[in-house]
Amino acid sequence: MDKLLIGGGGPLDGEIRISGAKNSALPILACTLLADGPMSIGNMPHLNDVTTMLALLRCMGVGITIGEKMCVEIDANALTELTAPYELVRTMRASILVLGPMLARFGEANVSFPGGCAIGSRPVDIHLRGLEAMGATIEVDEGYIRAKSDGRLKGAHIFMDVVTVGGTENLVMAAVLAEGQTILENAAREPEVVDLCQCMVAMGAKIEGIGTSTLVVTGVEKLIGCHYDVMPDRIETGTYLVAAAATRGRVRLKDTRADILEAVLLKLEEAGAELSYGEGWIELDMKGKRPKAVNLRTAPYPAFPTDMQAQFTAMNAVAEGTATVVETIFENRLIQIHELNRMGAQITLEGNTAIITGVERLNAAPVMATDLRASASLVIAGLCANGDTLIDRIYHIDRGYECIEEKVQLLGGTIRRIAV
Ligand code: UD1
Numbered sequence: 001m002d003k004l005l006i007g008g009g010g011p012l013d014g015e016i017r018i019s020g021a022k023n024s025a026l027p028i029l030a031c032t033l034l035a036d037g038p039m040s041i042g043n044m045p046h047l048n049d050v051t052t053m054l055a056l057l058r059c060m061g062v063g064i065t066i067g068e069k070m071c072v073e074i075d076a077n078a079l080t081e082l083t084a085p086y087e088l089v090r091t092m093r094a095s096i097l098v099l100g101p102m103l104a105r106f107g108e109a110n111v112s113f114p115g116g117c118a119i120g121s122r123p124v125d126i127h128l129r130g131l132e133a134m135g136a137t138i139e140v141d142e143g144y145i146r147a148k149s150d151g152r153l154k155g156a157h158i159f160m161d162v163v164t165v166g167g168t169e170n171l172v173m174a175a176v177l178a179e180g181q182t183i184l185e186n187a188a189r190e191p192e193v194v195d196l197c198q199c200m201v202a203m204g205a206k207i208e209g210i211g212t213s214t215l216v217v218t219g220v221e222k223l224i225g226c227h228y229d230v231m232p233d234r235i236e237t238g239t240y241l242v243a244a245a246a247t248r249g250r251v252r253l254k255d256t257r258a259d260i261l262e263a264v265l266l267k268l269e270e271a272g273a274e275l276s277y278g279e280g281w282i283e284l285d286m287k288g289k290r291p292k293a294v295n296l297r298t299a300p301y302p303a304f305p306t307d308m309q310a311q312f313t314a315m316n317a318v319a320e321g322t323a324t325v326v327e328t329i330f331e332n333r334l335i336q337i338h339e340l341n342r343m344g345a346q347i348t349l350e351g352n353t354a355i356i357t358g359v360e361r362l363n364a365a366p367v368m369a370t371d372l373r374a375s376a377s378l379v380i381a382g383l384c385a386n387g388d389t390l391i392d393r394i395y396h397i398d399r400g401y402e403c404i405e406e407k408v409q410l411l412g413g414t415i416r417r418i419a420v
Contacts, residue, residue, distance in 0.1 A: 004391040004405075006382030007414030008364060011249030011288070014411040018237050018256035019045040019402040020070070020230035023094075023307075024192040027169045028199050028230060029053045030097035032074040033062070034105050034177060035203055037225030044070040044230060049399045052092040056084055060098075075225075079106070086112040086143060092399075096124055099147060100170035103136055104177040109147045113140060118335065118371045126167040130158045134171075134178055155180030155219055163188050163300040168215070169196055175217035176205040184215040190301040191234060191260040199228040232256040235307045235373070236401060238264045241284045242308070243380045244411070245273050246315040250285040251411060258282050263304045267312065270294045271319065293321035293358050298329050310336050310377035317345035318384045319358035326353045336374035339367040343381055343389065364389040372400045379404070383413050390418075 020043035030053070032039040044050060054072070058064050061080030065073040082102060089095040089112035102109035114124060124145075128138050131147060133156040139146045155178050160167055168188040173196075175182035187193070189211055197210045203223040208216040237256045244251035245268055258265060258277035265275055268284060271291040276283045293316050298306040306329040316323040317340050327333045334354050337347040342365045346357040364387030369375035375397040382389030391397075394417075397404060408415040 001392070001420055002394055003418045003420060004379065004394045004397070005416045005418055006379055006389045006391065008362070008383060008385035008387060008389065009414055010412070011247045011286070012244045012383065012411040012413055013250050015252040015254065016240065016407045016410050017254045018232045021045070021192060021195070021233040022047055022049055022400050023165070023235070024195040025050055025230045026053050026094045027097050027173070027192065027196045028228065029057065029074070030101055031173050031196060031200055032057070033076045033079070033098060033101040034173065034200070034223045035076055035225040036222045037077070038073055038075045039203075039225045040067075040071055040073045040227045042069070042071045042227065042229040044072050045233065045402045046070055047398070047400060047402055048395070049092050049094065052088060053094070056088045056095055056098065059085065059088065082106055082108045082110055084111040089114055093122065094166065096127065097166060097169055097173070099127065099145065100131065100174035103131060103147045103149055104153055104174040107149045107151070111145045113143050113145055118332065122330070124167070126160050126162060126164050127170045130160065130167065130171040131174055133158050134174060134182065152219070153178035155182040155217070157183045157185070159185040160187065165190050165193060168193050172197060172207065172215055172217060173200070175219060176200050176207070176223065177221075178219040180219055182217045182219070184217070185213070187213050187215045188300060189213055191231060195231045202226045202228055234260045235305065237261060237282065238308045239311050239376045239401070240407070240411070241268055241282065242311040242315050243383060244284050245271055245286055245291050246318055246380050247383050248286045248288050248290060249411070250283070252281060252283040254281050256280065256282055263302060264308055267294050267296055267304065271315065291315055291319040293319040293323035293356065295324045297326040300329070306330060306333060307373050309333060310373040311380055313337065313347070313354060313356060314340060314377040314380040314384075316356040316358060317347065317381060318360070318362060322355065322357045324353055324355055328352065335370050336377050339370070339374075339378060340381055342367060343385055345381070361386055363387060366390045366392065369393045369396045372396045376401065379408070379415070
C-alpha cells in the first residue's frame with residue numbers, strides 16, 4: 001500500500017491548474033446512460049473514482065473510448081447488463097447514481113446496496129422513496145436494490161426531508177425521462193447538481209429552477225448524445241488555497257471559478273488571506289503572515305461545505321487563536337483530529353464540535369488517512385510540520401486529487417510517494 005512522505009518546510013508558492021470536478025464527473029458519467037446516442041465528456045479528472053465509474057459502465061456493456069486530454073466517449077446504447085455489482089459499489093458509494101438513470105431508461109436496475117463508510121452511516125432512503133413515488137417497485141434482496149418500473153416512470157411531487165446531493169441527482173436523472181412533471185422540493189443546490197442539470201439540458205431535458213431548491217422537470221421521451229465539459233473542482237481549488245494559507249504562502253490557481261466558492265473565500269479572508277480573482281483564476285497571498293483562527297459550521301450549499309471542513313481544521317491547528325468547527329452533515333467527520341493531535345495539534349472534541357487552539361508549528365509523525373478529505377488535511381498538516389510526515393492509506397487521496405504530488409511539487413512543497 002502506497003504512502004506519502006511530506007517534508008514540512010517553507011510556504012507554498014506557485015501556480016497550478018485545477019482539474020475537472022470529481023463530484024460532477026461521477027453523476028455526469030451516470031447520466032450518459034440516459035442518452036440515445038454517443039456522448040462525449042471533456043475535462044474529466046484522472047482519478048480512481050472516475051476509473052471505478054467507467055469500470056461500472058463498462059461492466060454493464062456500455063461502450064467507452066478514452067480520447068485525448070481526458071475526453072471520454074460513451075455509448076450507452078450498447079448496454080447489456082442492468083446490474084451494478086457489489087465489487088464496484090463497495091469501492092465507491094457514488095455508484096448508487098446509476099440507479100435512477102438505469103431505471104428511467106431501461107425500466108429495471110439492480111444496484112448493490114451501498115454500506116456505511118468512515119464518515120457516517122450514509123443512508124439512501126430518500127433516493128428509494130423518491131423512485132417509489134414515481135411508480136417504481138423496489139425490493140432489497142441479497143444485498144441488492146432491485147428496482148422495476150412498469151413502463152415509463154410517472155412524474156411526482158417529491159419533498160426530500162434532508163438536503164441530499166446524491167438523492168437530488170438520482171431523482172432528477174430519473175425524472176427527465178418520466179411521463180409528465182416531477183417537482184423536487186428541498187433539492188440540493190450544490191454547483192455539481194447544477195452542472196449535471198445543465199448537461200442533461202444539453203441532451204434535451206426540460207428542467208426549470210436549476211440552482212434553486214425546487215426543480216421542476218418535464219419528462220421527455222428521449223435524450224440525445226452531445227458533448228459536455230465537466231466544471232472545475234471547487235474542493236480541489238479550496239484545498240490548495242487552504243494549503244497556501246496554512247503555510248503562509250501564495251498560490252495562483254488556473255481553470256477554476258471563484259463564484260462557486262464564496263463561503264470558503266470569505267473564511268480565507270477572515271483568516272487574513274489577500275484574495276484576488278478574475279475569469280478562470282483565483283490568487284491567494286498570505287504575505288508571510290500566520291493565519292488567524294476561523295470558526296465555521298458546515299451546511300448544504302451555499303453555506304460552508306463539509307468537504308472543506310477537514311482542510312480548515314488543519315489550518316486552524318496552526319492558526320493564531322482558538323476556533324470552533326461544527327460538522328452538521330456527517331456524524332463521524334471530525335475523525336481526523338486524532339491524527340492531527342498526534343502531530344502536536346491541540347484539538348478537543350465535544351459531540352460534533354471541534355475546539356482548536358492553534359499552535360505555532362506541528363511536529364511530523366506517522367499518520368493514517370481515514371477518508372478522502374481527511375487525507376488532504378493530513379497533507380496540509382504535514383506541510384506545516386517540523387520534519388517528515390509519513391501518511392499511510394493514501395489510496396483515499398487518489399480517489400479525489402489528480403496528480404497531487406506533481407501539483408504540490410509545482411508549488412514548491414516536498415512530497416514523495418513511497419510504494420510499499
Ligand atoms: C455528496 C458528495 C460528498 C459530499 C456530500 C455533502 C458526491 C459523489 N459526493 O455525497 O463529497 O460530502 O455530498 O455535500 O457528490 N441522507 C439521508 N438519506 C438519503 C441520502 C442522504 O439521510 O437518502 C443524509 C446523509 O446521511 C447526510 C446528508 O443526507 O447526512 C447529506 O448527504 P448527501 O448530500 O446525500 O451526500 P452524498 O450525495 O452521498
